Amino acid sequence: MRIIPVDVSAMTFVCVSAPRPKLVNQETGEVKTDRNGQTVFTVGLSAADAAGRVDLLNVAVSGDQSVTIGEVVAPVGLVAFPWEAVLGGEKRWGVAFRAERIVPVSAAPSGPSGPAGPAAPASSAGSAGSSGVA
Template identity: 50%
Template sequence: MRTIPIPVDVTKLQFVCVRAPRPRILNQDTGEIKTDKNGQTVYEIVMSVEDELGRIELVKVSTSGEPQVAAGQDVTPVNLVGYAWEISRGGDTRWGISYRAASIVPAGMNALA
Protein backbone atom coordinates (compact mmCIF):
# COMPACT_ATOMS: atom_id res chain seq x y z
CA MET A 1 0.00 0.00 0.00
CA ARG A 2 1.36 3.39 -0.98
CA THR A 3 1.42 6.03 1.76
CA ILE A 4 -0.26 9.20 0.52
CA PRO A 5 -1.11 12.01 2.95
CA ILE A 6 -4.80 12.91 3.04
CA PRO A 7 -5.30 16.55 4.15
CA VAL A 8 -8.02 17.04 6.78
CA ASP A 9 -10.08 20.25 6.72
CA VAL A 10 -10.34 21.16 10.42
CA THR A 11 -12.37 24.35 9.93
CA LYS A 12 -15.71 22.66 10.64
CA LEU A 13 -14.44 20.43 13.45
CA GLN A 14 -13.98 21.03 17.18
CA PHE A 15 -11.12 19.25 18.96
CA VAL A 16 -10.73 18.71 22.71
CA CYS A 17 -7.59 17.20 24.22
CA VAL A 18 -8.77 14.27 26.37
CA ARG A 19 -5.36 12.97 27.48
CA ALA A 20 -2.17 14.93 28.06
CA PRO A 21 0.50 14.50 25.36
CA ARG A 22 2.74 11.44 25.83
CA PRO A 23 5.88 10.37 23.98
CA ARG A 24 5.08 7.63 21.46
CA ILE A 25 6.60 4.31 22.52
CA LEU A 26 8.02 2.15 19.71
CA ASN A 27 8.87 -0.89 21.82
CA GLN A 28 7.01 -1.66 25.05
CA ASP A 29 9.72 -4.10 26.16
CA THR A 30 12.65 -1.68 25.83
CA GLY A 31 10.78 1.60 26.32
CA GLU A 32 12.24 2.96 23.08
CA ILE A 33 10.66 6.31 22.19
CA LYS A 34 9.87 7.28 18.60
CA THR A 35 11.73 10.24 17.11
CA ASP A 36 11.24 12.02 13.79
CA LYS A 37 13.89 12.42 11.08
CA ASN A 38 15.26 15.49 12.91
CA GLY A 39 15.67 13.62 16.20
CA GLN A 40 12.69 15.29 17.93
CA THR A 41 10.50 13.15 20.17
CA VAL A 42 7.14 12.24 18.60
CA TYR A 43 4.17 12.80 20.94
CA GLU A 44 0.68 11.28 20.78
CA ILE A 45 -2.36 13.29 21.82
CA VAL A 46 -5.80 11.73 22.18
CA MET A 47 -8.57 14.12 21.16
CA SER A 48 -12.31 14.05 20.80
CA VAL A 49 -13.46 15.44 17.48
CA GLU A 50 -16.96 16.81 16.96
CA ASP A 51 -18.31 17.68 13.53
CA GLU A 52 -21.01 20.21 12.70
CA LEU A 53 -23.70 17.50 12.96
CA GLY A 54 -22.71 16.67 16.54
CA ARG A 55 -21.02 13.34 15.76
CA ILE A 56 -18.07 12.67 18.07
CA GLU A 57 -15.06 10.40 17.54
CA LEU A 58 -11.85 9.80 19.47
CA VAL A 59 -8.64 10.14 17.47
CA LYS A 60 -4.98 9.81 18.33
CA VAL A 61 -2.77 12.39 16.60
CA SER A 62 1.03 12.36 16.45
CA THR A 63 3.21 15.45 16.30
CA SER A 64 6.90 16.23 16.70
CA GLY A 65 7.90 18.13 19.81
CA GLU A 66 5.84 18.40 22.99
CA PRO A 67 2.60 20.34 22.46
CA GLN A 68 1.78 22.86 25.19
CA VAL A 69 -1.78 21.64 25.72
CA ALA A 70 -3.56 19.90 28.58
CA ALA A 71 -6.45 17.48 29.02
CA GLY A 72 -9.81 19.25 28.76
CA GLN A 73 -8.46 22.07 26.61
CA ASP A 74 -9.93 23.00 23.21
CA VAL A 75 -7.14 22.57 20.66
CA THR A 76 -6.44 22.95 16.95
CA PRO A 77 -4.24 20.53 15.00
CA VAL A 78 -2.21 22.48 12.44
CA ASN A 79 -1.77 20.90 8.98
CA LEU A 80 -3.56 17.69 9.99
CA VAL A 81 -3.19 14.78 7.57
CA GLY A 82 -4.35 11.19 7.62
CA TYR A 83 -2.49 8.16 6.33
CA ALA A 84 -4.23 4.90 5.41
CA TRP A 85 -2.37 1.81 6.64
CA GLU A 86 -2.75 -1.94 6.34
CA ILE A 87 -0.95 -4.82 8.04
CA SER A 88 -1.26 -8.59 7.66
CA ARG A 89 -0.27 -11.02 10.42
CA GLY A 90 -1.06 -14.69 10.59
CA GLY A 91 -3.61 -14.48 7.79
CA ASP A 92 -5.51 -11.59 9.41
CA THR A 93 -5.49 -8.17 7.79
CA ARG A 94 -6.02 -4.99 9.78
CA TRP A 95 -6.27 -1.48 8.40
CA GLY A 96 -6.98 2.02 9.59
CA ILE A 97 -6.04 5.66 9.34
CA SER A 98 -3.28 7.26 11.40
CA TYR A 99 -3.16 11.02 11.91
CA ARG A 100 -0.26 13.44 12.10
CA ALA A 101 -0.17 17.21 12.60
CA ALA A 102 2.64 19.73 12.16
CA SER A 103 1.69 21.01 15.62
CA ILE A 104 -1.19 21.11 18.07
CA VAL A 105 -2.02 24.48 19.61
CA PRO A 106 -4.69 25.80 21.98
CA ALA A 107 -7.88 26.72 20.06
CA GLY A 108 -7.91 30.33 18.92
CA MET A 109 -4.13 30.58 18.98
CA ASN A 110 -2.34 31.68 15.84
CA ALA A 111 -1.65 28.56 13.77
CA LEU A 112 1.90 29.78 13.09
CA ALA A 113 2.81 29.61 16.79
Protein backbone atom coordinates (compact mmCIF):
# COMPACT_ATOMS: atom_id res chain seq x y z
CA MET A 1 0.00 0.00 0.00
CA ARG A 2 1.39 3.40 -0.98
CA ILE A 3 1.48 5.92 1.85
CA ILE A 4 1.77 9.60 0.89
CA PRO A 5 2.92 12.15 3.52
CA VAL A 6 0.75 15.29 3.43
CA ASP A 7 2.27 18.78 3.75
CA VAL A 8 -0.09 20.65 6.08
CA SER A 9 2.05 23.79 6.44
CA ALA A 10 -0.14 25.97 4.17
CA MET A 11 -3.49 24.66 5.40
CA THR A 12 -5.84 25.43 8.25
CA PHE A 13 -7.76 22.58 9.87
CA VAL A 14 -10.91 22.84 11.98
CA CYS A 15 -12.51 19.94 13.86
CA VAL A 16 -16.02 19.48 12.42
CA SER A 17 -16.82 16.07 13.91
CA ALA A 18 -15.77 15.01 17.41
CA PRO A 19 -13.54 11.93 17.77
CA ARG A 20 -15.60 8.73 17.68
CA PRO A 21 -14.48 5.10 17.74
CA LYS A 22 -14.09 3.60 14.26
CA LEU A 23 -16.25 0.52 13.76
CA VAL A 24 -15.01 -2.61 12.02
CA ASN A 25 -18.56 -3.93 11.72
CA GLN A 26 -21.58 -1.63 11.92
CA GLU A 27 -23.95 -4.53 12.63
CA THR A 28 -22.03 -5.92 15.63
CA GLY A 29 -20.57 -2.63 16.84
CA GLU A 30 -17.05 -4.11 16.87
CA VAL A 31 -14.53 -1.30 17.41
CA LYS A 32 -11.31 -1.14 15.36
CA THR A 33 -8.01 -1.35 17.24
CA ASP A 34 -4.44 -0.77 16.06
CA ARG A 35 -1.47 -3.17 16.39
CA ASN A 36 -0.91 -2.03 19.99
CA GLY A 37 -4.52 -2.65 21.00
CA GLN A 38 -5.45 1.05 21.13
CA THR A 39 -8.88 2.05 19.87
CA VAL A 40 -8.81 3.78 16.47
CA PHE A 41 -10.86 6.98 16.38
CA THR A 42 -12.19 8.93 13.41
CA VAL A 43 -12.06 12.73 13.57
CA GLY A 44 -13.81 14.91 10.97
CA LEU A 45 -11.73 17.87 9.84
CA SER A 46 -12.22 20.67 7.36
CA ALA A 47 -9.02 21.59 5.52
CA ALA A 48 -8.78 25.06 3.95
CA ASP A 49 -5.98 26.55 1.88
CA ALA A 50 -5.10 30.19 1.13
CA ALA A 51 -7.12 30.10 -2.12
CA GLY A 52 -10.28 29.33 -0.17
CA ARG A 53 -10.62 25.70 -1.26
CA VAL A 54 -12.10 23.54 1.48
CA ASP A 55 -12.14 19.75 1.73
CA LEU A 56 -13.68 17.56 4.39
CA LEU A 57 -11.49 14.74 5.68
CA ASN A 58 -12.18 11.85 7.99
CA VAL A 59 -8.86 11.20 9.72
CA ALA A 60 -8.13 7.97 11.59
CA VAL A 61 -5.97 8.28 14.69
CA SER A 62 -5.07 5.85 17.49
CA GLY A 63 -6.25 6.83 20.96
CA ASP A 64 -8.83 9.40 21.97
CA GLN A 65 -7.94 12.95 20.95
CA SER A 66 -8.62 15.99 23.12
CA VAL A 67 -10.23 18.14 20.42
CA THR A 68 -13.72 19.58 20.15
CA ILE A 69 -15.97 20.73 17.33
CA GLY A 70 -15.02 24.20 16.08
CA GLU A 71 -11.48 24.02 17.42
CA VAL A 72 -8.58 24.91 15.09
CA VAL A 73 -6.30 21.88 15.09
CA ALA A 74 -3.15 20.47 13.48
CA PRO A 75 -2.91 16.86 12.33
CA VAL A 76 0.59 15.62 13.22
CA GLY A 77 2.14 13.11 10.83
CA LEU A 78 -0.79 13.21 8.39
CA VAL A 79 -0.58 10.64 5.60
CA ALA A 80 -2.92 9.71 2.76
CA PHE A 81 -3.30 6.37 1.06
CA PRO A 82 -5.46 5.16 -1.81
CA TRP A 83 -7.94 2.33 -1.23
CA GLU A 84 -10.39 0.33 -3.26
CA ALA A 85 -12.98 -2.29 -2.38
CA VAL A 86 -15.97 -4.08 -3.83
CA LEU A 87 -18.96 -3.36 -1.61
CA GLY A 88 -22.36 -4.74 -2.52
CA GLY A 89 -21.09 -5.69 -5.96
CA GLU A 90 -19.97 -2.13 -6.68
CA LYS A 91 -16.31 -1.16 -6.97
CA ARG A 92 -15.51 1.85 -4.79
CA TRP A 93 -12.27 3.73 -4.30
CA GLY A 94 -10.95 6.80 -2.60
CA VAL A 95 -8.24 8.31 -0.44
CA ALA A 96 -8.05 7.61 3.29
CA PHE A 97 -6.21 9.71 5.86
CA ARG A 98 -4.38 8.80 9.05
CA ALA A 99 -2.44 10.92 11.57
CA GLU A 100 -0.20 10.17 14.54
CA ARG A 101 -2.33 12.59 16.57
CA ILE A 102 -4.50 15.68 16.25
CA VAL A 103 -3.68 18.59 18.53
CA PRO A 104 -5.15 22.04 19.15
CA VAL A 105 -3.15 24.69 17.23
CA SER A 106 -1.99 26.24 20.51
CA ALA A 107 -0.24 22.90 21.29
CA ALA A 108 0.91 22.07 17.74
CA PRO A 109 4.60 21.39 17.12
CA SER A 110 6.35 23.81 14.79
CA GLY A 111 9.06 23.35 12.22
CA PRO A 112 10.24 24.66 8.87
CA SER A 113 7.81 22.50 6.92
CA GLY A 114 4.98 22.05 9.42
CA PRO A 115 3.85 19.06 11.48
CA ALA A 116 3.85 16.50 8.64
CA GLY A 117 6.95 17.60 6.75
CA PRO A 118 7.24 18.13 3.01
CA ALA A 119 4.98 16.09 0.74
CA ALA A 120 2.04 16.09 -1.62
CA PRO A 121 -0.94 18.43 -1.02
CA ALA A 122 -4.07 16.98 0.57
CA SER A 123 -6.94 16.16 -1.73
CA SER A 124 -9.87 13.83 -1.76
CA ALA A 125 -10.77 11.57 -4.63
CA GLY A 126 -12.82 8.56 -5.44
CA SER A 127 -16.03 7.48 -7.00
CA ALA A 128 -17.40 6.83 -3.55
CA GLY A 129 -16.69 10.35 -2.33
CA SER A 130 -15.65 9.10 1.07
CA SER A 131 -12.45 8.94 3.00
CA GLY A 132 -11.59 6.66 5.83
CA VAL A 133 -9.38 3.76 6.74
CA ALA A 134 -10.13 0.65 4.74
